[in-house]
Amino acid sequence: MKEPNSSQSPWRAISLVSLIGADLVVCVLIGFFLGKYVSDLMGDMPIFIAAGVILGLAVGILSIVYILKRFTEDPNG
Template sequence: MTGGKRSPWRAMVLVSIISSYIVGGTVSGVFMGLWLGNQFGAKPFFLVTFLLLGLGTGFYGVYRAIEPFIGDGK
């Protein structure tokens, strides 16, 4: 039964999406924070701020990606 709701390929795609959102948001936040910190001379402030923004964005993307799978049972 390929293409069913419990397909292992679908699960692997979902895991790939989740990991790419978290890693991508975190890495983007770190690089943006380091770059802005070097530009303005406030490296720790920008690094921490953009790291947290990147993590928040990544987890929001994960929530939006898994939202159809955690529906209210309809």
């Protein structure tokens, strides 16, 4: 009989999908609020909000790549 592999658990897949979604949302929201803060400091320039969202999206994507690398590496060496 084949022993179950802990790296192929459905709970592990659910946690990965949840982590990716939450990470992307948090990064974009932080970018938005930082952009809004800078926009308010500079005199209500909406370009900073857009730049903050784009920067947050880029950071979120890089973070997702890092998360995927961590989840897909072999824990046994």
